[in-house]
Structure formats: structure tokens, C-alpha cells
Amino acid sequence: MNVVIEEKSKIYVAGGDTLVGASLLAELERRGYRRIVNRSVPEPDLADPAETDEFFRTTLPELVFVAAGKSGGIEANRKYPASLMADNLLVATNVIRAAHRHGVRKLLYLASSCVYPRLCPQPMEVGSLMTGPLEPTNEAYAAAKLAGLILCRAYRVEHGVNFVTLIPANPFGPGDDFSLEGSHVIAALMRRMHAAKIRGESTVRVWGSGRPRREFIFARDLADACIFVMQRYEDDEPINVGVGSDLSIAELAELVRETVGYRGRLEFDPGQPDGMPAKLLDSSRLRAMGWRPQTPLKTALAETYEWFCKAAEKEHGDRAFL
Ligand code: GFB
Numbered sequence: 001m002n003v004v005i006e007e008k009s010k011i012y013v014a015g016g017d018t019l020v021g022a023s024l025l026a027e028l029e030r031r032g033y034r035r036i037v038n039r040s041v042p043e044p045d046l047a048d049p050a051e052t053d054e055f056f057r058t059t060l061p062e063l064v065f066v067a068a069g070k071s072g073g074i075e076a077n078r079k080y081p082a083s084l085m086a087d088n089l090l091v092a093t094n095v096i097r098a099a100h101r102h103g104v105r106k107l108l109y110l111a112s113s114c115v116y117p118r119l120c121p122q123p124m125e126v127g128s129l130m131t132g133p134l135e136p137t138n139e140a141y142a143a144a145k146l147a148g149l150i151l152c153r154a155y156r157v158e159h160g161v162n163f164v165t166l167i168p169a170n171p172f173g174p175g176d177d178f179s180l181e182g183s184h185v186i187a188a189l190m191r192r193m194h195a196a197k198i199r200g201e202s203t204v205r206v207w208g209s210g211r212p213r214r215e216f217i218f219a220r221d222l223a224d225a226c227i228f229v230m231q232r233y234e235d236d237e238p239i240n241v242g243v244g245s246d247l248s249i250a251e252l253a254e255l256v257r258e259t260v261g262y263r264g265r266l267e268f269d270p271g272q273p274d275g276m277p278a279k280l281l282d283s284s285r286l287r288a289m290g291w292r293p294q295t296p297l298k299t300a301l302a303e304t305y306e307w308f309c310k311a312a313e314k315e316h317g318d319r320a321f322l
Helices: 019-030 049-059 074-079 081-101 136-159 185-199 219-232 249-260 284-288 297-319
Strands: 011-014 063-066 106-110 163-168 170-172 203-207 216-218 239-241 265-269
Touching: 011 019, 019 170, 019 219, 049 081, 063 081, 063 219, 074 081, 074 136, 081 106, 081 136, 081 163, 106 136, 106 219, 136 163, 163 219, 170 185, 170 219, 185 203, 185 249, 185 297, 203 249, 216 219, 216 297, 219 239, 219 284, 239 284, 249 265, 249 297
Parallel strands: 011 063, 063 106, 106 163, 163 239, 170 216, 203 265
Antiparallel strands: none
């Protein structure tokens, strides 16, 4: 049942305004796919079942990438667990149901690496899913993502549809959320160090102990992997998508400092939560299928920072962060 995405395939990226969704749209367009639903029809409110159903009924996409649903870093997860969980449950349910009802040929659901247990053996294998308690700081969001993953599997069992799940490492890149409350670590540190550089401040705070380890994937590489998986992966078991290596938050902070050109000191704040101690995915299955990430971390950080500087300047002009 391998799916060949043809130039004329009708494709819908649910959540075209999210980091991963926007990267997917850019990548699909770069490859010459012409019939992208997002380009001609505005996306509905995917938390609304009737609107979502009507959108699928009228647009009839053949292939659907599900990159929709609210998300955020550790702080947003601590403050807004109910909003994040409810939105992601609604979006997953509405999109998956409508996709089945309106005959979508294949659907790719994007989960998140926080679906693994807090103390999962590293690297995290799909077999470890649901073998232990979730990380408390993102339990609600993770439970919703797990529900989406299981819902895809349930639709396969009950209706024989071709719905698959991809579990990505932590994505980042141009277009990321750089807001104080919503950002993940890379965007947050870039923003803070950029501001400190401009204001001439001597220290920048880094949350937590600096010891947690994370695996990061550049959004463009993740988009490439999503298209690869859409074309070649058919199993009911989710597939991990990572780059195969991780680093500590302290190491990451140093890399961001180099990228930004900030010369001050980094100060760790143990009063802030660490979240999961480690989150490295076992991506051997995808590797064995021949997929490789294209962008080294340093290059990806530089590209992200360049985008951020331009966006900040556009919004605030010379007064950015002064
Ligand atoms: O990126 P982040 O919020 O995502 O945090 P998670 C990663 C690590 O960076 C944590 C540390 O150990 C944070 O304590 N960190 C240091 C910071 N400074 C900062 C900062 O200024 N901002 C932020 N945000 N972190 C999220 C989950 O977990 O990742 C979601 O909450 C989702 O559910 C997403 O899975 C991919 O990897 O900890």
C-alpha cells in the first residue's frame, strides 16, 4: 500500500500555521506539489467538529498531515495543561474522524516525544510506550498526543484505513514561537541572549540544572521526514523521527551563545523545572529505511537566529529589545 505522492495529489496540512505545518507546506511547495488545499481554502477551526467535517466534505483531500493542535514549552505546559489537552484531543478527534468519513487515502499524525514515560530507557523505543508514568510537567499534553496515536491505531483496526503516527524529536527552526510564555528552549534562549547582547547585560538565566538531555530536529528536516514517512511507512506501530544524538541543555546553551555572539555568563536557575531527564529517540527503523537529517545543528541554529533577527527587526525596528 505504499503511497506515491504525485504532483497532482490533493494534500492537506492540518495546522499549516504551526512550526512543523508551515515547514511542511514550504517543503511540499518546493517539491512542486500543486494541489495543496491550504493554498486555496482557509483552514477551519479544527477544534470544531462541524466546521472540520464540512471542510473535509468540500475539499476532499487525499493525503493529510496532522501537525495541528496547540503546543508550547515547559512553562506553557505547566500553566495551561487544560487548554493544551482539550485542544489537542479535539483536533485529533475531529481531523481523524473527518478524514475517515471523507475517504482520505492516507493520514500521518504527528505525536510528540513526551508521549514516552518520564524515566524511559534511552534511546526510547516504541515498545516502551505506556510502560510507565508520564512527565508531570507535560502529562496533560502528552496524554492527548497518546490518545491521538491510539485513535489512529483504532481507526486502522476498525475501519482498515491507512493512518500512521510519527513521533518527532523536539523541533525548532525559522517561524518558531519566540514568545516569553510559549517558547521552547532554543527559541527562549536565543531571544534572551539576543536581548542581553543588545542591552549589554552580563548574565543570562537558563532554566533548570542544565543537565537534562534533549534531541532536536530542524523543522525543515522534520518536514522532509514527514514526506518520506507518508510515502514509505505503512505500519500500525508509530515511527520515531530523530537525528540520532542528543546534548545537555548546558551544551545547547553554549551553542546558542556562540550562535548569537553573546559574551556574558550563563546562570542556571534550579528553581525552574528540568522536565524529563532525557529524551533521545531510537530512530533506527527510519535510518534502516534510508532517511537521514540534512542540516547540522550549528547550521540550523544559525538559520533560525537569522530568521529571528529579521522578524524582530521587522516588528520593532531599531528599538528591538532595547
Ligand atoms: O524546550 P522545553 O520547554 O521542552 O525545555 P521539553 C527543554 C529543557 O530546556 C528543560 C530547559 O529542561 C528546560 O528546563 N530550559 C532552559 C528552558 N531554559 C529554558 C527556557 O528559557 N525556556 C524553556 N522552555 N526551557 C516540552 C513539552 O518539553 O517539549 C511538550 O513540555 C512537548 O509537551 C515539547 O513535548 C516538544 O522537552 O522539556
